[in-house]
Amino acid sequence: MSTAEPVLKPDFSARRKHFIFTDEHEQLRESIRAFAIKELAPHAAEWEKTTFPDSVFRRMGELGFLGLDKPEEYGGEGGDYYSSLVLAEEIVNAQSGGLAMGLAVHTDMAMPPILAFGTEEQKQEWVVPAIKGEKILCLGITEPDAGSDVSGIKTRAVRDGGEYVINGSKTYITNGHRADVIVLVTKTDPDAGYDGFTLFLVPMDAPGVVREKRLEKLGMHASDTALLAFQDVRVPETAVLGQVGKGFYHIMWELQGERLIGAAGCVAGAQRCFEQTLKYAQERTAFGRQIGKFQVIRHKFAEMATKIESARQLTYTTAWRFQNGEYPVREISMAKLHAARVAVEVADECIQIHGGAGYMVEYGVERVWRDMRLNRIGAGTDEIMLDVIGRSYGL
Numbered sequence: 605m606s607t608a609e610p611v612l613k614p615d616f617s618a619r620r621k622h623f624i625f626t627d628e629h630e631q632l633r634e635s636i637r638a639f640a641i642k643e644l645a646p647h648a649a650e651w652e653k654t655t656f657p658d659s660v661f662r663r664m665g666e667l668g669f670l671g672l673d674k675p676e677e678y679g680g681e682g683g684d685y686y687s688s689l690v691l692a693e694e695i696v697n698a699q700s701g702g703l704a705m706g707l708a709v710h711t712d713m714a715m716p717p718i719l720a721f722g723t724e725e726q727k728q729e730w731v732v733p734a735i736k737g738e739k740i741l742c743l744g745i746t747e748p749d750a751g752s753d754v755s756g757i758k759t760r761a762v763r764d765g766g767e768y769v770i771n772g773s774k775t776y777i778t779n780g781h782r783a784d785v786i787v788l789v790t791k792t793d794p795d796a797g798y799d800g801f802t803l804f805l806v807p808m809d810a811p812g813v814v815r816e817k818r819l820e821k822l823g824m825h826a827s828d829t830a831l832l833a834f835q836d837v838r839v840p841e842t843a844v845l846g847q848v849g850k851g852f853y854h855i856m857w858e859l860q861g862e863r864l865i866g867a868a869g870c871v872a873g874a875q876r877c878f879e880q881t882l883k884y885a886q887e888r889t890a891f892g893r894q895i896g897k898f899q900v901i902r903h904k905f906a907e908m909a910t911k912i913e914s915a916r917q918l919t920y921t922t923a924w925r926f927q928n929g930e931y932p933v934r935e936i937s938m939a940k941l942h943a944a945r946v947a948v949e950v951a952d953e954c955i956q957i958h959g960g961a962g963y964m965v966e967y968g969v970e971r972v973w974r975d976m977r978l979n980r981i982g983a984g985t986d987e988i989m990l991d992v993i994g995r996s997y998g999l
């Protein structure tokens with residue numbers, strides 16, 4: 605007598621967990637999600653008009669969310685890199701791209717170089733209160749005349765006895781109006797090529813730091829974006845972050861973590877938009893049936909899901925390599941490029957599936973499109989990502 609063959613049926617609603625994540629990551633995921641839905645999302649619409657308040661940093665500091673992957677000795681949670689991916693993914697439930705960006709600049713752009721290259725005093729002065737949410741960080745690379753071409757920046761830091769005098773300007777600086785300190789990229793030796801750059805930690809209340817315009821934008825309205833001027837700003841030599849002359853390499857390293865976190869945020873943002881639109885397609889009817897039952901709409905979902913999944917797998921596998929000590933610049937560039945494109949394509953398709961509702965502010969999909977559009981520009985444009993990838997093959 606033969607035993608009956610088990611009948612295999614796909615279970616599309618089964619709970620999935622990628623192998624990089626543990627049960628602890630999943631618990632963290634739940635608590636960040638609950639916090640974002642309960643305490644942040646209800647204010648998202650209002651913060652589009654006012655930008656989100658500094659109290660969000662303090663609250664997230666209290667909850668331990670600003671130092672998830674940071675060392676315990678500085679007040680962090682001592683988690684792995686994946687825990688910061690979890691934050692980048694779950695914070696999309698706040699429904700505010702601008703808020704997610706402001707936080708990511710603080711935790712994953714400005715803080716890592718201080719931890720990696722800073723002195724013990726610098727870490728105590730800036731990282732410890734930043735993890736508590738009591739001090740806010742920003743990062744200044746871009747200038748009015750140089751963005752993609754970082755080597756073309758003009759902000760100069762000139763040594764004068766035991767001090768440096770800084771002159772120049774930075775633009776599009778996220779958190780620039782609220783920050784307590786800026787990780788500032790300067791040129792200290794214009795004749796030394798890539799070896800002529802130095803990073804500084806400049807307190808934003810130092811005499812000569814001018815917070816100029818609050819810049820208006822297409823999206824990310826909940827974030828503040830500043831044009832900054834540095835006019836004869838004097839800082840002691842203890843404000844140098846990392847090695848004098850090695851700032852270019854330090855900031856290129858920083859950009860890798862920033863890009864990967866950005867990719868994770870894009871995947872999660874696209875997924876959230878997909879789910880919201882799926883619900884809409886199951887409720888909205890036309891010509892006597894749910895619009896999701898039209899094959900053309902069903903296929904749009906299939907295309908979107910496939911794109912999101914490919915971006916997710918690329919991001920996770922690259923994160924796994926990063927966490928395991930590799931420096932996978934090519935794959936990080938691929939993940940950043942692909943995830944940003946996917947997020948914009950998905951948001952655009954979600955507007956289409958919503959029809960006229962998609963064009964209305966009320967449904968929030970148009971905001972996702974506007975917010976996501978930045979990701980093809982910020983932290984290195986699509987074209988720069990393509991160039992990094994192409995050059996990695998010796999071309």
Ligand SMILES: Cc1cc2nc3c(=O)[nH]c(=O)nc-3n(C[C@H](O)[C@H](O)[C@H](O)COP(=O)(O)OP(=O)(O)OC[C@H]3O[C@@H](n4cnc5c(N)ncnc54)[C@H](O)[C@@H]3O)c2cc1C
Binds near residue numbers: 752753978981982985
């Ligand atoms: C909302 C927002 C927030 C931002 N936050 C910050 C921040 O906190 N800190 C910060 O330092 N910066 C920030 N930026 C700046 C951002 O990183 C830059 O805008 C981005 O790097 C592009 O630089 P750019 O704007 O000068 O464009 P450009 O470098 O002038 O590029 C213009 C166009 O030329 C293309 N291009 C340039 N060089 C090449 C090349 N070699 N090959 C092919 N194409 C090329 C670009 O891809 C782009 O399409 C922010 C920007 C925005 C919009």
